[in-house]
Amino acid sequence: MEYHPPSNKALEIYYEDESLLIVNKPSGLLSVPGRGEDKQDCLISRIQDEYSDAIIVHRLDMSTSGLMIIARGKKMERCLSILFQKRKIAKKYIAVVNGAVTPSSGEINLPLITDWPNRPKQKIDFTSGKKSYTRYKLLSYDNKNNTSRLELTPVTGRTHQLRLHMLAINHAILGDKLYADKEVIEKSPRLLLHASYLSFQHPVTEIIIELNSKPEF
Numbered sequence: 001m002e003y004h005p006p007s008n009k010a011l012e013i014y015y016e017d018e019s020l021l022i023v024n025k026p027s028g029l030l031s032v033p034g035r036g037e038d039k040q041d042c043l044i045s046r047i048q049d050e051y052s053d054a055i056i057v058h059r060l061d062m063s064t065s066g067l068m069i070i071a072r073g074k075k076m077e078r079c080l081s082i083l084f085q086k087r088k089i090a091k092k093y094i095a096v097v098n099g100a101v102t103p104s105s106g107e108i109n110l111p112l113i114t115d116w117p118n119r120p121k122q123k124i125d126f127t128s129g130k131k132s133y134t135r136y137k138l139l140s141y142d143n144k145n146n147t148s149r150l151e152l153t154p155v156t157g158r159t160h161q162l163r164l165h166m167l168a169i170n171h172a173i174l175g176d177k178l179y180a181d182k183e184v185i186e187k188s189p190r191l192l193l194h195a196s197y198l199s200f201q202h203p204v205t206e207i208i209i210e211l212n213s214k215p216e217f
Contacts (some may be wrong), residue, residue, distance in 0.1 A: 021070040031059040066195025079203035092197035093152040097171040098184045101148040104138040108165040112158045122160045132158045134165045
């Protein structure tokens, strides 16, 4: 797959202090470098051009946009990693999916594992898959395009969890070139998935940080 990252290298910073940064990653930009010289331009490399102590703590898929927490220094990397492991960081996403989602809210509990012969794809596997849990809530329905706007809350943080869970209930995310069929892919030039909300207690100041980011779609 050819890589064409956004040419605008300006960082959209939502929060900054001596311990961490919270930035808004654009769709189409890798979180970390990929394989090959053509995939070295990524979010963390752009951040490190301005903040030499920046360290990645978690990732968003290249096609997903939205809020990411970046540690400043090894000590903060450890602190934030523990918060993620203990699920002390609340995250919500906005997605536009195909079809009319009913009921208007629900839970999806389907175990996921890497589909090794078809990497980077993941798959549902009830024998060896890791527990994966997502909550969803319908925000609106577009009758003309037959699409639903959802708020998604990943309780666990598996790779491609939201994409696969939506696909599993027959409501693939628009523009999902990895998992959706041709009709759903063609409904959007990009993946309509955005990390819109973060909330956690700052490891140093102990202040609750709560941020929202509106998607472009």
